[in-house]
Amino acid sequence: MAITLAIRPRVVFGILGTTLDTGKGPKRWERWRPTVSLCQQDNFVVDRLELIHGKRATRLAQTIIEDIASVSPETEVVQHTVDMNDPWDFEEVYSVLHEFATEYQFDTDREDYLVHITTGTHVAQICNFLLTESRYFPARLIQTSPPRKAADGLGSFSIIDLDLSRYDRLAARFEREHTDAITSLKGGIETRNAAFNRLIERIEHVAARTTDPMLITGPTGAGKSRLAGRIYDLRKHRRLVAGNLIEVNCATLRGDGAMSTLFGHRKGAFTGAASDRSGLLLSADGGVLFLDEIGELGLDEQAMLLRAIEERKFLPFGADSEVQSDFQLIVGTNRDLAGRVRSGDFREDLLARINLWTFELPALRDRPEDIEPNLEFELQRYARDRGQQTRLSTEARKQFLEFAIGPAGLWPGNFRDLGAAVTRMATLAPGGRISRDVVTEETERLRRSWYQHTAGEHPELNRLLGPASVENIDLFDRVQLEAVIQVCQRSHSLSEAGRTLFAATRERRTSVNDSDRLRKYLAKFELSWDDVNAGM
Numbered sequence: 001m002a003i004t005l006a007i008r009p010r011v012v013f014g015i016l017g018t019t020l021d022t023g024k025g026p027k028r029w030e031r032w033r034p035t036v037s038l039c040q041q042d043n044f045v046v047d048r049l050e051l052i053h054g055k056r057a058t059r060l061a062q063t064i065i066e067d068i069a070s071v072s073p074e075t076e077v078v079q080h081t082v083d084m085n086d087p088w089d090f091e092e093v094y095s096v097l098h099e100f101a102t103e104y105q106f107d108t109d110r111e112d113y114l115v116h117i118t119t120g121t122h123v124a125q126i127c128n129f130l131l132t133e134s135r136y137f138p139a140r141l142i143q144t145s146p147p148r149k150a151a152d153g154l155g156s157f158s159i160i161d162l163d164l165s166r167y168d169r170l171a172a173r174f175e176r177e178h179t180d181a182i183t184s185l186k187g188g189i190e191t192r193n194a195a196f197n198r199l200i201e202r203i204e205h206v207a208a209r210t211t212d213p214m215l216i217t218g219p220t221g222a223g224k225s226r227l228a229g230r231i232y233d234l235r236k237h238r239r240l241v242a243g244n245l246i247e248v249n250c251a252t253l254r255g256d257g258a259m260s261t262l263f264g265h266r267k268g269a270f271t272g273a274a275s276d277r278s279g280l281l282l283s284a285d286g287g288v289l290f291l292d293e294i295g296e297l298g299l300d301e302q303a304m305l306l307r308a309i310e311e312r313k314f315l316p317f318g319a320d321s322e323v324q325s326d327f328q329l330i331v332g333t334n335r336d337l338a339g340r341v342r343s344g345d346f347r348e349d350l351l352a353r354i355n356l357w358t359f360e361l362p363a364l365r366d367r368p369e370d371i372e373p374n375l376e377f378e379l380q381r382y383a384r385d386r387g388q389q390t391r392l393s394t395e396a397r398k399q400f401l402e403f404a405i406g407p408a409g410l411w412p413g414n415f416r417d418l419g420a421a422v423t424r425m426a427t428l429a430p431g432g433r434i435s436r437d438v439v440t441e442e443t444e445r446l447r448r449s450w451y452q453h454t455a456g457e458h459p460e461l462n463r464l465l466g467p468a469s470v471e472n473i474d475l476f477d478r479v480q481l482e483a484v485i486q487v488c489q490r491s492h493s494l495s496e497a498g499r500t501l502f503a504a505t506r507e508r509r510t511s512v513n514d515s516d517r518l519r520k521y522l523a524k525f526e527l528s529w530d531d532v533n534a535g536m
Helices: 026-030 034-038 055-071 090-103 122-133 168-185 194-207 224-237 255-263 299-311 337-342 348-354 368-386 394-405 415-428 436-454 459-465 467-471 475-490 494-501 514-523 529-533
Strands: 010-015 048-054 076-082 112-116 140-145 156-160 214-217 245-249 288-292 328-333 357-360
Touching: 010 034, 010 122, 034 048, 034 055, 034 112, 034 140, 048 055, 055 076, 076 090, 090 122, 112 122, 122 140, 168 194, 168 224, 194 214, 194 224, 194 357, 214 224, 224 245, 224 288, 224 328, 255 299, 299 348, 337 348, 368 394, 368 415, 394 436, 415 436, 459 467, 459 475, 475 494, 475 514, 475 529, 494 514, 514 529
Parallel strands: 010 048, 010 112, 048 076, 112 140, 214 328, 214 357, 245 288, 288 328
Antiparallel strands: 140 156
16 A cells, blocks of 8 residues: 655745835736745745735735735735834844744644745845744745746745755765864874763764853863863864963862952952952953862852852952953863762752763773873874974883783873873983883883872782782772771681671571681682781
8 A cells, every 4th residue: 555645834934025026017927026936936835925024015915915826826825014113123133033933833743844035135134044043943944046037937946954964065074074173172182982982072062062061070180171171172163262261270279369369359358469350250251261170169169150150240359349251161070079069068059050061081091992092192292392202112012001901000190190101201212212121110110109099098908919909899899808808817717707707697507617708708809818917
């Protein structure tokens, strides 16, 4: 059985052309009148024409309606008389058409909409384009053109779909721009981690389409500051921002200095305030303000920041009148802000305001595929900054990557650790070539540094297993294993430790061998009773 697809009624919105649509007597049919011509086209039926005109064009509108009825009786014409005193006043025309579009009851599931952009003043045409592009009119544009010769009759029409991705050459251009933006956000690094690449694509999509606040989370050294700078560059390139990028680390702000740095102060506001200070929020007017480590900001500063975000104005310290600043906001943190809300250290309303777009940057150790391209990036940066080309030998590169990607590669400082490691190796490289000996020296240095970094968290586990192995054990198992080790070290024998650890279930078991059970548990972590008690 054949299936017939229903064709949706075609609805056209058009402004009456008080110049192009005019004409009197029989000779008017010899003129090209775009509104009438549109309804005369072969293979293009206008089911309903929504005709918009001012009060002074009512008589012309009636003539057009009658002429359309004679040439296209299937077209229903709905008249809309609007109050438009000056059709060349952009603000007035846009306001009238915007109000019309917002009040019109569109039904995009049942009707197909087009906006006729040929008639009306140039101002009206621009306004119709903008309202269609922004989807106030959920429509496509239709343009009519006069015949080349008067005798040719109706002229022609063309439909313009504002989904520019449908046009092959434009789509290719947009794809290049998209690729360039992604590359820019990644700093030109050919990252391989699929999850990170998806994250960057989402950031590009949001950063290029909105100026809403963005929250970037992630551990120290994961690249939050660099990413904020690249988002700013992208918005600057897309002309979404005109001002400067203003950066501040909130962890460095304390007391009166925090208020003064952010919001400015007036002379004499506090001891040492010898002159006025504008503050960073005012410096960011028209630009982007990046507040790194926002979780360290005090509650008073948080309250003022919230108002500045919502109302674009704030009161400098010691001032009697408010100042205004229209800035875009990007914030970064390595803290659990929701946890700080629960502890009373962070305002819930501020978190709600900055949490519209949140992006979590992964730690370097969670992106092992990206260590090699980032290694190359750091080498190139060293060469660019120092004017000295440095390379890893094939054997040295392999040795370093095995360490960096393997269990020993903790990278608690993330890209800061990696950048510092490359700088040290490149500086010590004889003749600009990093050897295996240089890599060995650096990896041993990193091991010692990371051991000191993690030693305070699980001292006994680090002593027995080493920090690299501890890092690969789930926190749940670390806590449990450390408790077992403490019991073992307090006990005189394996049997005594077993009885203590399994006392609650001892009476319910038919077969009791606590020593063997404890021995097997320790063996899971390659430990023995002697290992645990060595040196005790």
